[in-house]
Amino acid sequence: MLRLLLAAVSQRYAEAGGIDDLPTALPWLGLVRRRAPTPIGRGMLEPSMCLMLQGEKQMLVGERILRYAPGCYVQAGTAMPVSGQVMRATDDEPYYGIRVDLDLKELASFLLEMRIPMPPQDDDPPFVSVETAGKALLESLERLLRLLDRPSDLPVLGHLLKQEILYHLVTGPGGPTLTRGLMGGRHESAVNKAIGWIREHFDAPLRIAELAEEVHLSPSVLHRRFKAATIMSPLQYQKQVRLLEARKLLMSGGAEAANVAFQVGYESPSQFSREYRRLFGASPLQDAEQLRGVAPAP
Structure with missing residues (x-):
């Protein structure tokens, strides 16, 4: 077959x-x-x-x-x-x-x-x-x-x-x-709602207590259930979503790394650059140039 x-x-x-x-x-x-x-x-x-x-x-x-x-x-x-x-x-x-x-x-x-x-x-x-x-x-x-x-x-x-x-x-x-x-109980539905909230508000500060209240779970239960379902914590999930959105913005061109950092919710461009390099293996500028097929500046 x-x-x-x-x-x-x-x-x-x-x-x-x-x-x-x-x-x-x-x-x-x-x-x-x-x-x-x-x-x-x-x-x-x-x-x-x-x-x-x-x-x-x-x-x-x-x-x-x-x-x-x-x-x-x-x-x-x-x-x-x-x-x-x-x-x-x-x-x-x-x-x-x-x-x-x-x-x-x-x-x-x-x-x-x-x-x-x-x-x-x-x-x-x-x-x-x-x-x-x-x-x-x-x-x-x-x-x-x-x-x-x-x-x-x-x-x-x-x-x-x-x-x-x-x-x-x-x-x-x-x-x-x-x-x-889809067919699980209250906890499963709450985790799905939390994922949806993070994806929609990825550029906003993530406060676990407020998110837990939004989805009607205690902070400890939300953290445990979220990590069991996604194999990462809510903060780790948000960070990856932020960096993926930042990569899209950099790929489109016309935006400096510092401005992109602020657009996706980072308060510190240096922290953004460190975490971007850790995930993608290159600085924001180098990665964007490689993806667009542009020779890096000397």
Whole structure:
């Protein structure tokens, strides 16, 4: 089954002229190829399922390293700042992946409508996990890839196949990762609200006591539950969101590092530069120039 999936993906890349990131006619489905190991990349992992077909990759979430290999997928039930790196890929044996973006409102509606019983879960399952794809899930994804060659069938059958994929995800061993914030109890809902607040107000001072009051938890319970779910503290989560937003601003050009520091909520440009270098391995100016392909100033 894995071989059939790989053959289907390879064909799509050939038709696309060999590009490495291939969008499809389905806005929630993307295909990825890498022909060499990559440097560490950092960004926000949005709710999604990413299946590896060939190669090897590792991801850093907070202090936890997740490694996965062909036939495995990483899934996220909420937006998470992560670092990722393709460890094994060559011209002859590229890294291949399939990404299915997840709409949490769609997922919640699906769970309620289908009345799907949830598998038992640990007290605090994380919002990100690596799972091994079962035969039924692989078969669904294979049919989805084959459907790309029948554009007239995509609007109807694509939707049905996505529901089938959701079913296999939520009823599989990693189901709690996706459903914890949607179908969990008061604590799970509060952590999701806290994540949403931090992402929306990343440039504002983060006071744990006030955030805990906002989501109706005690500060100690919020801290413990938040770290169990995201593998980082609320302050660590905010710092990574701030630095990722700063990188976007620097990439767009026209803004000095000191001004960007203030825009994302730092009071000290020197502290911003230190933490930026620690995360991205270069100063804000050097990193922005490298990303834009500009030769650094002598």
